[in-house]
Structure formats: structure tokens, C-alpha cells
Amino acid sequence: MELDFFNRRATVRRYSDSHHVTDSELDALLEAATHAPSTGNMQLYSVIVTRDADRKARLAELHFNQPAAKGADVLLTFCADVRRFGKWCAARHAVSGLDNAGGRLTAIIDASIFAQQFVTAAEQNGLACCYLGTVPYNIAGFAEALELPAGVIPLFSVSVGYPEEGAPAPEPSDRLPLSAIVSRETYHDATEADIDVYYAHKEQLEESKRFVEENGKQTLAQVYSEVRYPLELNLSLGRQLLEAIQNPEK
């Protein structure tokens, strides 16, 4: 098996200022991404391409000015989209069955699969990408900036560019051991001893120790649950996503 690309890939957050992704390159990659599988081949997704400097700055602000957003050569925002399908049905004496939570959740999965095929195609062709998970922090903000109508839910952005010249090749970041992720036949519910094994590598990384110290916490799990992904934040993005999923007008 040839798996080096997958095992060595890494997120890249800084891009070349001089080597730009052309429109034809971007279209070729997006076209390749549309060949990802989708539910019933319905392709319940859309992507908005942001190149305009002012709009990029506005989106970067909505992404809390993360370097990957601010410095993106191109910013793509991937959306779950049941609207196009609904318009097709309406134009063909049919009523879409997808403009509801079931259809929209299906669209979220389809859009994610589509995005990952884009990212793999881009990375295998020498481009660098970074997912930005900050879209659901302010769905209304993104919907306004990108003029998204009802039935189109922005999920995440991906920043794209050629890697910054002279930057060291990015190192793959740590991952949990396969035993943490894979169950055989039935779900293996981790014991406390398993948890120690699964997270041992991550917890002993210098970077992890620094996070713990810089944030004045005792454990890395506290950094995640109290600083990076606290309850209030997740409750807020859950409310926003559920509203978009459940409300036919959004």
C-alpha cells in the first residue's frame, strides 16, 4: 500500500505571497472534488469562493483573524445546500422531500465529504490547506457576508494557497493510536486505563505541556474543555446550527 501521502500530510496555515492559485487550477480542483461520493448522487452542497480583498478581510474577521484566514490566497466556504435541489423539484412538478432536518443533515455529511476530496486533491498537487472551524460561531455573519439564502448552511471555510516559500516542510501532527478509534465487531468502551494509553503520547508532547502551563491549567483536557472548546461556546454553536437545520426559512 502507498499511504505515505496520507500519513505525512499536514495542515498549513501560511501561504505564498507571490505564487497564486489560478482560477483554472481552482476550478480543476473543485471539479475533481465534485466526483466525491454523495447521497443518491444529489450533491447537496455548494462552495463560495472568496478572492476579493475586502470580502476576504471581512471573512477573516469573522474567523477571528486567524493567520490562515487573513493570509489565505483563496478562501472557500463550504455549505450544506438543499436549495438547488428544491428549485429543481419545483421546476419539474415535484416537491423536494429534503427541505427539513433530515435533508439538511444529509447535506452536512455530503458537503464534508466533498470538502475533504477537495483538500486531498489540492494537497496531492502541492497546494496547502487549512480547515477553519469557526463558521458556526457566527452563522448569521457568514450568511450575510456571502449572501446565503434559506436552505444554504455555511459549515466551515478552507484556506488555500501555495505554501510560503522557504518555510520548513510541515510535520504531521500527533494522532491518537488506532486502538482508540477502531472497534472490532462491537464498540469498545474505553476504560480509564485505556484512556491513559490513548492520550499518553499527546499529553507528553512539549507543545501540550506548554499549552497547559501558558493557560495556568493542570491538565491538557482542561485546556481543551475550559479554554479552547468550552461548554458555552459549544452550546452557542449547537443552537445556531440546530436553528439552521430545523428552520425551513433559514
Add this chain to the structure above:
Amino acid sequence: MELDFFNRRATVRRYSDSHHVTDSELDALLEAATHAPSTGNMQLYSVIVTRDADRKARLAELHFNQPAAKGADVLLTFCADVRRFGKWCAARHAVSGLDNAGGRLTAIIDASIFAQQFVTAAEQNGLACCYLGTVPYNIAGFAEALELPAGVIPLFSVSVGYPEEGAPAPEPSDRLPLSAIVSRETYHDATEADIDVYYAHKEQLEESKRFVEENGKQTLAQVYSEVRYPLELNLSLGRQLLEAIQNPEK
């Protein structure tokens, strides 16, 4: 750009009876898939490997005995999983902020990205795959068959195998033109004339015309919205997924 693989890939539903995917091949592919990006590198997903013949038969039944499920060499069921992370927090003097709709929706996106990296790695190494979107038709059935505890939501299965010997190379299926999927700067809301253009190719395919005729409908959109993905079905799977997403006990 080298995009032939992506543009030519296709779903394959029939697998070799004699050439089996070994455990070490499967583990290597799953390991490669874990290097997909995930939110905050939290890897909020799990995968259940089904090889046991009886359990495979049971899952195939839950998948309505689709050939890809019945004939799978290995069946993988991908799950959104906030449980492992919660256990880690609990063992480290922290309280997970992810055991709620926000965390679970994030996990759905992470699991989908992980699955697509698996599928690409598998297909690029000569294996054949098929996503089975029928899991949310009966979440409780899959949860019981795979002994999934609270916080682990089954999303879809992927059947995997080597392609059936002597079968013709699968042809890529049709896709909407890129103009249907991609908007520049702001969302392009399709006009009725656009819809005609987007769906013209799909509608004139012999296979599409046969679907319309066999189902006694007037349009392909009616086949999708009245036969394949009707409203009642989507309402049911929306209810099931929303319950799993919103109920901390599930």
C-alpha cells in the same frame, strides 16, 4: 495538476469473493485516515469494523440487503463520537464541553472527513468502496447491533473489498456542472433557466429516462422526491438524527 484519479473514481458495489482485505491492510488504511484534519485535532469519531458473517448479515438487513452491504468483504460503520473525549476529560479533572448538540454536530463533520480520507486512501490502493447512507433510517437498530453507548452516533457504513474479478472498470457517474456548485464571492441563487442548464445532462441520460419510466413518473425530480427520498423518509431520519444529537443520554 494530476487529477485523473479523482475525476475517474467511481463507487463499486460488488467485491471479490477470493481476494480479501487483510487486517493489516485495513489497519494501514484506517491509520492513514486518522491523519485527516479534525476540529482542534480532537478526532471526534470512531469506526466499527464488521467482519463476522452473522453480524454482517444483520447489518446488511438493516441496510435493506443492498448488494454492496450483503457482498461487502468488510463493512465499516463510521460514528460521530464525543464519548472518548468526555472520558478523557473526566479522567483529567475536566468536564467536556462537547457532550451537546454543538459538539455532536462538530463530530458529524469530523467523522465524514475521516471517512472520505479512508475511502480515497483505499481507492488509490486498488480497493473498492461504497457509502451506505441507510444508517439514519434506523439508528437504534445500528446502535443495538454494534453496541454503541451514549455519545456515539452511527452515521453511515462503507463497504470495502477488492473489486470483483473480471468486472468491467466502473465508469464515473454523472455530476452537475461546476457552475451549479461554485459561487464567486456571493451565493448565486439559481434561476429557472440555470436549473435547466444544471440538470440537462443528468435528465437526458438513458439511465435517468429508464428510472422515470420504470417508476411511472413524469420527471426525474419526481423519482427522487416521491420514490427514492420522499418527505416522510427524510422527516423520519431527521427525527432520529436530531434525537441522537440533542439527547445527552443517547
